[in-house]
Amino acid sequence: MRVTLEYGRDGLDVSLPDANVVKCLGYRSAQPIPDPAGAIRLALAAPDGSAPLAHLVQGRKDACVVISDVTRPVPNAVLLPPILETLEAGGIPRDKILILVATGLHRPNLGKELEEMVGAEIARTYRVENHDGLNPEAHTRLGESPRGVPVWIDSRYVEADLKITTGLIEPHFMAGFSGGRKLVCPGLAAIETVRVWHGPKFLEHPNACAGVLDENPVHEENTWIARRAGCDFIVNTVIDAQRRILKVVAGDMEDAFHEGVAFVRSLVVDTVPEPVDVVVTSSAGYPLDTTFYQSVKGMVAAGDIVKPGGTVILAAGMSQGVGSEPFQRLFNENSSIDQFMDRILHSDYFVMDQWQLEELAKILRKARVVVVSDGLPAETLRKLFVEAAPSVEDAVAECLARYGSSASIAVVPKGPYVIAQVG
Secondary structure, three states: OEEEEOOOOOOEEEEOOOOOEEEEOOOOOOOOOOOHHHHHHHHHHOOEOOOOHHHHHOOOOOEEEEEEOOOOOOOHHHHHHHHHHHHHHOOOOHHHEEEEEEOOOOOOOOHHHHHHHHOHHHHHHOEEEEOOOOOHHHEEEEEEOOOOOEEEEEHHHHOOOEEEEEEEOOEEOOOEEOOHHHHOOOOOEOHHHHHHHOOHHHHOOOOOOOOOOOOOHHHHHHHHHHHHHOOOEEEEEEEOOOOOEEEEEEEOOOHHHHHHHHHHHHHHEEEEOOOEEEEEEEOOOOOOOOOHHHHHHHHHHOOOOEEEEEEEEEEOOOOOOOOOHHHHHHHHHOOOHHHHHHHHHHOOOOOOOHHHHHHHHHHHOOOEEEEEOOOOOHHHHHOOOOEEOOOHHHHHHHHHHHHOOOOOEEEEOOHHHOEEEEO
16 A cells, blocks of 8 residues: 655655555545635635625724744735735735734744745735744733733734734644634744643643634633734635645634634544554644654644554654754653653643643653654654654554554544544
8 A cells, every 4th residue: 555645845655554554544625716816805805704804904004914934834925915905905005014923932934934935025025024922022911811821912913903814724733723813822922821821731631632622721712812912804724735725714713713614624534443553644744844843743643543552653854853942952851751741730840842742742641653754863753752763664564563463554644634533
C-alpha cells in the first residue's frame, strides 16, 4: 500500500503492509469554489448576523485587519484584496488601514515570508505590522474573564475604530476549531493572558480537545475575551489539501464562525471501528510541520484512535528545528514528562510555551511516539521525550515485531486536519 503523507512542501511517499492497514482516514470530498474572489465579495455583502462590511465602514476613521501568522496557510493574498477595497471605497484612507499579524507568542513574520503570506503588492503598499506578545507596553488591560484570565490585548487593535479579523477554520487540539475568536486570543494577547488561558486549569479539562466546543473552557473563555476586546466583522475560510478555498464565511464573530465549523465538521470527521496498535500520521505538512513545537498537534490528533500502549508514528519536516528557546529549555529543565506535569500541577513553575509540552504529555501518557524527520537528528529527537526512526517503513517494521505480525494500523495522511475517532 502506497500512501503520501503531508510532509514539508512536497509530501512523503511511504509503503505500508496491506494486511495490517485497517483504514486510511481523511476528508470527505468537497469541490473548491470556482471564483474565490467573487465568493469573498458575496460574503462581505451578505454576511451572517451582521450588516454588510460596506455599511460598517461608513463613518469609521481607521481600521485594523487581523491576519494569522505564517503557521497557518490562510490564503491571504486572495482574502485581503476584497476587504481592503471595501474599506477604501467606504472612505478609510490606505494610510489609516493597519494589517496586524496575530502572532500570539510566535516570532514575527518579515521580509520574503511576509510577502509569501499576503502577496508582494500588499506587503509593499500597506502598513503590515506584527503583534508582540512579550511587550507589556503594547497591550491594553481589559479586566478579567469569568474564569479569572487577565485580559491584555494589543492596543493597536483595541484602539482601532473598525476591527476585522480573518482566518482559517480547521480542527484545533485545544480550542476545538481554529478561526473566529482565536485571532484575538491568543493571536493578539499578551503573555500574561496566554499563560493563564493556556494553563493546566484549562488544558487538562476533558473537553479541551479537537472538534469539541460545548463546555470547552478554552473555547468559551477566548470567545468571551474576543467579545470584550471587540470584533466588528470576521472573514474566515475553509481550504483543502491543495490550499484551495472550499467555503467563505463572514459577518458576526460567532454566527459566521459556527457556520464555518458546521461545514468543516461535515468534512473532517473520520472513524475506525476500534482502537489500533499503530497510527501512521503527519503534522499536515508545511507550514504546520516546520518545528517540533507545531508538530505536536499531529501527535495529539492520533490520541483517540491509538490503543493504550500503542505507537504513534509521526512524519514531519521540522525544517526550522525544535521551536522557541523557552520551549527548548523545558526539555533541559525536566528529566521526564512526569516531572514536568508534577511541576505545572503542583507548583508555580512556568515557562513560555509549556502548554505544548503539556499537550505532548497527553499522548505520551497513553502511547509511544516515534518521529521520522529530515529536519532534526535522532539524538535531538530522543531528548524531546519521543523516539526516532530513519523511515516510516522502519518504524512500522519495529512495531510489527513489538505487537505481532497481525498488529492493526490506521493511517492519517493529513494529521491534525482530520478528527480521527473510534466509530
